[in-house]
Amino acid sequence: MGIVSRGFHGRARPAQEKLPPGQYLTEDFPVLSAGPTPRIVRDNWTFTITTETGTAHRWTWQELLAMPAEQPTVDLHCVTKWSKLHTGWTGVPLDAFLADVETAADYVMVDSHGGYTTNLPLEDVTGGKAWVAYAFGGEPLEPEHGGPARLLVPHLYFWKSAKWVSGLELRDEDEPGFWEGYGYKNYGDPWREQRYAGD
Amino acid sequence: MARAALRGRLTWQVADLVDRIDETAQVRSLVLDVPDWPGHRPGQHVDVRLTADDGYQAERSYSIATPADGTRVTITVERIDDGEVSPYLVDELGVGDKLELRGPIGGYFVWQPSDGGPLFLAAGGSGLVPLMAMVRARIGGGGHVPVRLLVSSRSPDEVIYGGELGMIDTDQAGVEVIQTFTRAQPLGWSGYRRRVDREMLDDVAWPASDNPRCYVCGPTGFVEAVATALVELGHEPGNIRTERFGPTGG
Numbered sequence: 001m002g003i004v005s006r007g008f009h010g011r012a013r014p015a016q017e018k019l020p021p022g023q024y025l026t027e028d029f030p031v032l033s034a035g036p037t038p039r040i041v042r043d044n045w046t047f048t049i050t051t052e053t054g055t056a057h058r059w060t061w062q063e064l065l066a067m068p069a070e071q072p073t074v075d076l077h078c079v080t081k082w083s084k085l086h087t088g089w090t091g092v093p094l095d096a097f098l099a100d101v102e103t104a105a106d107y108v109m110v111d112s113h114g115g116y117t118t119n120l121p122l123e124d125v126t127g128g129k130a131w132v133a134y135a136f137g138g139e140p141l142e143p144e145h146g147g148p149a150r151l152l153v154p155h156l157y158f159w160k161s162a163k164w165v166s167g168l169e170l171r172d173e174d175e176p177g178f179w180e181g182y183g184y185k186n187y188g189d190p191w192r193e194q195r196y197a198g199d
Numbered sequence: 200m201a202r203a204a205l206r207g208r209l210t211w212q213v214a215d216l217v218d219r220i221d222e223t224a225q226v227r228s229l230v231l232d233v234p235d236w237p238g239h240r241p242g243q244h245v246d247v248r249l250t251a252d253d254g255y256q257a258e259r260s261y262s263i264a265t266p267a268d269g270t271r272v273t274i275t276v277e278r279i280d281d282g283e284v285s286p287y288l289v290d291e292l293g294v295g296d297k298l299e300l301r302g303p304i305g306g307y308f309v310w311q312p313s314d315g316g317p318l319f320l321a322a323g324g325s326g327l328v329p330l331m332a333m334v335r336a337r338i339g340g341g342g343h344v345p346v347r348l349l350v351s352s353r354s355p356d357e358v359i360y361g362g363e364l365g366m367i368d369t370d371q372a373g374v375e376v377i378q379t380f381t382r383a384q385p386l387g388w389s390g391y392r393r394r395v396d397r398e399m400l401d402d403v404a405w406p407a408s409d410n411p412r413c414y415v416c417g418p419t420g421f422v423e424a425v426a427t428a429l430v431e432l433g434h435e436p437g438n439i440r441t442e443r444f445g446p447t448g449g
Contacts, residue, residue: 002256002299003213005249007291010257011283022248022258024283031419032443034307036426036436081258114436144423182306183209195246196304198208 018075019083020190026082031144034178038114038164042148047132048167049097052105059097064132064149067092072131074154076161077190079179089152091133094125094168105170109177110151113164118177119186120153120160122170129155132165157188157195209301211248212236214272216296222359226325227289228264228275231298238267241332242309242414242442245274245302249284259284262329262416262444263303266311266336272300275359277325308414308442312341316412317405320348321395321425323417324357326444330416331360338372346374349403351395351421354383377403395421397428407433416442 011024019025045061059067069090076084108125110118124130133152134141141147146163153160159179180186185194193199218230244262261274278289292298310318310333318337320330327350337346352358358378369375379391379399391399405411413434415425422441429439 002211002248002250003297004252005287005292005298006296008249008251008257008287010249010251010255022256024257030443031423033441035441036430036439037423038436080260144419178307183304196209 021193023083037143040113045148051103051170052172076158079157079195088137089133090135091131094130103170107171107174109169110162111167112162113166116178118160118162157190211299211301214298214300216294225278226359228273231272232270233272236270239303240309240311241266241336242329243303243305245300248299257284264328264331275328308440316344318346319404319411319413321415322350323421326417348376350378353381355385395425400428413439416444419443
């Protein structure tokens, strides 16, 4: 506990129980991006998984839509402090893409249209923990929220859920992605408040 | 691009509030003394943490409004009426009070004079704060990079740092300030009186052929519109850096 802020009372506490430390609840859906929103035509969209040996597996938009979709309801926690609870998505679990991919890699680098990257352990995007999501609240995902499709990895801070996802690179070694290279925590567990390097 | 990563641990520090500056009716700058401040680059922000007497804590991020200046760090806070933290910072925190913070945070939405230019800055409302740190760094002896700053405000009484912006001598400083007022204009105003659009950016921003560095900060609608229009005008997406500075949560 830090120094007491004289005269600060804060909001009512009950809603805070479900929130990770330092987070506050928001009802809207803030947009945070480091640059302009890329405009991606669905007919040109592809998702590519490249293995550590260089083998590429590629899916088109139509192939994505043809895969069995799930409709996870998840809580979102952004490193900029807002949390949004019970959000409804439609997406394909990464397990489905990885089912026929032969790999012994331990890490993935996620790539996005526009150049964004983020790194994760492979085990954090398998076992039903991550999706390629293309609808939010039953509607096609808006470009500013990552549409046509974004990664959804809700158990980590939301910067790991890369917008405009274009692929995964399977890797033997872990390397920092975009924000991880600018001082944000490599792993980013909101429940341990791993916001910045050293947290 | 330089990647000055923050490798060290960002520990919470206790700052002293040494001055408060009323910028507008809703916006106040807080001048803080942070004894172990490591320095920062224009565009970076701090996390502020408030603690109630029962241990409850609330954290928010605020942009730094000034370039590095020893142990002095100035943040500018807009009061969000239903916010949890900003009303306390704007209305309650007094000179001599202590405030917990840590930083600097963020390494991408930054510019310092050695990064070069030309520099185009577009601010919507209080999105001006991190851009003002860049302008102040440039004017305060930071080289000769030509700067154009476009500030969009609803009305004249909502312009933060208005007096300082008005004092900038374009010919002497090499920094040009262009304003647009979307709802109410100053008496006799002959300048822009609409939201920033592609046509305005075509007039005001450096041409894409000059390869300017563009920084856009403001509410989401402002940032989306400006960044999209800059791309349409031929600017490289990689030259356009954005940051949202909205009233969310406050």
